[in-house]
Amino acid sequence: MSLLAPPLSLYVHMPWCVKKCPYCDFNSHGLRGEPPPYAAYVETLLADLDADLADFGAAARGRAIVSVFFGGGTPSLFAPALIDRFLDGARARLPFAHDCEITLETNPGTVEHGRFDGYLAAGVNRLSFGIQSFDDAKLRRLGRIHSAAEAEAAVKSAQDAGYANLNLDLMYALPEQSLAGALEDVERALALTPTHLSHYQLTLEPNTAFAAHPPPLPDDDAAWDMQEACQARLAEAGYRQYEVSAYAQEGRRCRHNLNYWQFGDYLGLGAGAHGKLSDAAAGTVRRRWKTRHPRAYLDAAGPARVGGDAAVARDELPFEYMLNALRLIDGVPMADFAQRTGLPEAAIAAPLAEARRRGWLVEDPQRLRATALGQRFLNDVIEAFLDRAA
Template identity: 70%
Template structure:
């Protein structure tokens, strides 16, 4: 064992409600019924944060938040004043880095005219638009509540309000999609001049409507052709791929997601939210009660916690590699021991095997996949399973 060194610290805030549950979504999200109190949930979030801060007081003492991420669900269902109240409450409890990144996920169908300027005033400095496609037929098939025109209008409104740092989420390999359609979505996104694009393949996740009733999806070869062609177009447009599904202009990588992928720490508040904290005596994962009502009813006591357990030494190497190898540039080899508490010898045998197979670069300074390793990433990370 080596000494654990606390990594950067982030905060994840989960807003669990959506206008409608999408058939492909396996996140902890619930269709709104109109009777939820956003004010009460805001109070619950801050009470939850108070509880975590008390429990992890020694581990987080003196550490500033480098990023805050509002995810969901659909955080843009919450009025800017409530997002501001949450951010003010966080700032009153924890120090924020001078350049803290604060991201709000938004559904283009839930943001009214004028709201973006108010989100900016509240402290949000980065937006993530869940567009998924600019093809209206595909959007209907995905169960989205917005049209392509509404997505473009929302993004243009955000830009006029002062946001220049925003992400567009796009999916490919959609039901009955072809290569031309996948590239057309990328072109529509590029025309809106985002700073960041998340481009990921639609997959059938367990316990979703699509898993129970699978739509006709492109086969693996067609999906791979879409991925390669879209990667090339994004690169041509100046978007560097830095993670399996993430592309950014210079200086606009998602700091919050990078913290996940480099085995950083994150407090997590909200129904079903998952966090990870490094302390002197080990690494802990904590998650919250999933259902919003049960979570809120337990706001002031331990029942809000759905689970809390240490990350065993035997699992840390795999968890680190599972995240780090998603990064195209990999991570410094020197980060492994301080972030896992393990000696490099813990992963030397599988690392050497991956190098011999041509999946990892034989680099004394970085953990980084080859091009083949990136294509076979699941096989590479499986080598590090204990």
Template identity: 75%
Template structure:
């Protein structure tokens, strides 16, 4: 395959939470006792060392453009521990001068002094898992913070000098009305974040909500909420650039853009997933999920939960699964550069999507229409093997 190495990012998974939320299907684990936070940082660096050895020349000379601490609740880790990891990563990898470093944060797990510390440690972007500014909705979602605590946390981060802030909001919450959803958006806008992630609550398998579903708005009501909130965010100056992402000018999330453009990323930490391109194609690797097992296998082959090459038959679907989420689409040339496949392999599916009004007829761009965005799952499935 003739792949052009795409930008490279680093994803770091922090698996612990104060309490597991009933809607969450991420690899997160409620805190029991005192987790071995310092040992986990050691294990992360050992994991990174082993991946650097395993992937070898595929990473040679490629700088890191973004780092994302996800979870779980990364803000359970002190600024000193986050800084120790970042210092270690910089000793092992070249960072781009303007590398974006994001820390996911639960408003109920941070104090004012920590934001100063995170900034000093090298974090330059904070993502707050607010979800709602309605205390009843927060309670039903199992969140540990209140609406006032969420707003205070955002202000404290801004006061500390962190000027790149995302607020996560969910909509179509249990018994949520259109007015309630718009109020959440208004309160987020009033705080002046640079980015808003606004996504629909879905019932994921193997979650408490899936086992005991709460009363949710129907599809038509959810669509009305999405359209109204999208319009309000646009009026407030937040441009939608992805299905669920809105940003002030120049503040799009570099890390998530790399995912959607089918870039590469090292994934370290319990349950973390990574994607690396080399001369043989696209390789995906993921780590063992349970924190105890991950700690016990630090830097050893047992830390790897799976490792495989993406087949040529599956590459078109995997590419579209990411790229078609972008409102502006992606250059057609990127498909060949990042999959190693000719355009001809997607021509029949592309023609069908254009005929159905789902995609734009443009030889230079892969892009969905507004109708295609509404039926995005159907569009993406058209490219399955």
């Protein structure tokens, strides 16, 4: 089967935040002492992009960028002029689609109205607010630096600046949270009329403060009740679930995340950033990640910024593909599997048949889609495709 080059995105990692949250396992670093070298970091990002384009050659050059995502850390610590500098530099190196979605993650405690105006002028057309909860006691327990009132004010300020495409991040199953509390968070979010909501369960990740000293969390049954009740309320309000933890108004799905779930390509720039690129000529899917610590990333040159780089083994491609595609509620066309992996459908015939027999996947030869049961036991479904390639 021929491997076809899918859409291409940019992920840009901004590693600093005001302080590290106790549940966070991302590559983020709290501010200490002198302010970080923000301007130098942006120039290093562009040098990083140059190096990737030189290494990946025709597999990357000339392909239009369909989305850009500034993640972190807290990207809103970077001034609008620096975001503008990066975007101008990236556009000089790669064509951007005319409707390119450009998202900036923001912390409600680190932005003010003037910055929203500046981000919009720089070309950022979508904001993602890390709110997590509208309960001040829960926010303090989560180590957040903002209050519920500050979160609401920040969202309204962005809307006043002209932003019409906003995501709010919410968590549920928080320490000692009740079902009523989880629903109240959803109601407060809906009152702000975002176009998109990310709603996901707090989990204890290894090497975090919460993992070392676990707070009292709701049990699995209580967490499931919260998930179902919040899903129903979001659906009632017109937010359709399209991914395990993502809900959107009509036409407002996150294109960048969709590209991940559909096994698209993305260049990863910044400390600890991961990327994936399909080389149609070579018939390979390649992953590359950058060195994690910001200081090491800044001090490195060229190849030294690369923390690792390898083609995905053919027998790992089915698992990697399903790990993404089956998160989508509507699934993906069956034909996409061959086009995005270069493998024939026969490579997954056995686990596919078993997953359908168990009621995990819909009986549809034209589409890969998990049933409601499969969505609930998604990890088991995905693991069925591990090391099963023919």
